[in-house]
Amino acid sequence: MDYITSKDLELVALLQQSHHPAAGAVVLFSGDVRNNNVGKMVDFLEYEAHTSMASKMIESILNDARKRWNLNIAVAQHRTGKVRITESAVVVITASAHRAEAYAANRYIIDRIKHEAPIWKCEFFTDGTKEWGGNCNCHKDTGNINKHIYEFEDIL
Amino acid sequence: MKIEVFAILKEYFDKEFEIKDQLKTVEELRAHLEFLNPASSDVLKICRFAVHDEFVADHYPLTGSDNVVVIPPSSGG
Numbered sequence: 001m002d003y004i005t006s007k008d009l010e011l012v013a014l015l016q017q018s019h020h021p022a023a024g025a026v027v028l029f030s031g032d033v034r035n036n037n038v039g040k041m042v043d044f045l046e047y048e049a050h051t052s053m054a055s056k057m058i059e060s061i062l063n064d065a066r067k068r069w070n071l072n073i074a075v076a077q078h079r080t081g082k083v084r085i086t087e088s089a090v091v092v093i094t095a096s097a098h099r100a101e102a103y104a105a106n107r108y109i110i111d112r113i114k115h116e117a118p119i120w121k122c123e124f125f126t127d128g129t130k131e132w133g134g135n136c137n138c139h140k141d142t143g144n145i146n147k148h149i150y151e152f153e154d155i156l
Numbered sequence: 157m158k159i160e161v162f163a164i165l166k167e168y169f170d171k172e173f174e175i176k177d178q179l180k181t182v183e184e185l186r187a188h189l190e191f192l193n194p195a196s197s198d199v200l201k202i203c204r205f206a207v208h209d210e211f212v213a214d215h216y217p218l219t220g221s222d223n224v225v226v227i228p229p230s231s232g233g
Contacts, residue, residue: 031233047232048162048163049232050162050206050225050227052209053206053209053225053227054232056209078232078233089232089233090232090233110233113232113233114230114231114232114233115230116230117230117232118162118227118230119230119231119232119233120162120163120164120228120230120231120232121231121232121233122163132163132164132167132228132231133231134231135228135229135230135231136229136230136231137229139202139229145202145203145204145229146204146211
């Protein structure tokens with residue numbers, strides 16, 4: 001499966017493929033495009049990626065999560081190109097014996113993809129303006145462009 | 157060396173271009189890019205650089221045949 005794709009994310013099909021006989025919990029996260037950001041109405045988003053680097057990075061993040069939470073299934077896919085309101089820009093599916101691991105691993109994977117993978121969004125607003133935005137600003141707090149503050153750390 | 161930029165950096169540079177100046181390190185390349193377009197300075201300061209699909213540090217030694225990728229902070233998801 002491609003980690004980066006310009007095609008629509010097939011959430012239902014991916015979920016159907018993510019059941020496992022040893023897994024009692026399956027968690028699916030879909031990062032959907034919403035119609036507003038920082039008080040402005042959003043028309044659509046366009047995503048760009050460094051495909052080979054982002055793919056390698058997502059694979060590595062999934063492998064880390066598999067080992068850390070002993071997952072049965074770990075899947076992630078991110079869109080590129082134009083993504084419309086309510087469409088899915090990124091999907092993460094985790095399956096494990098119990099729900100705690102599936103939830104925790106899922107947050108870990110999406111957090112790391114958002115902070116680390118070379119993928120960028122350009123927001124196109126309904127007023128005709130556009131902006132490359134929503135980027136990781138962790139360096140302002142950590143003082144290091146390679147050090148991030150992850151949401152998943154709050155729940156570990 | 158060949159340079160490729162992404163996302164917001166495309167507002168300051170061509171998507172791909174070549175630099176003929178002999179630049180020895182990533183640090184020198186960053187400074188050179190800032191010289192070429194001073195308005196890009198704030199963004200370049202928080203960019204990572206990659207060669208052969210691997211991130212490289214400021215002191216990484218560059219050669220004229222390198223393809224260097226300039227990676228702004230991520231904003232996926």
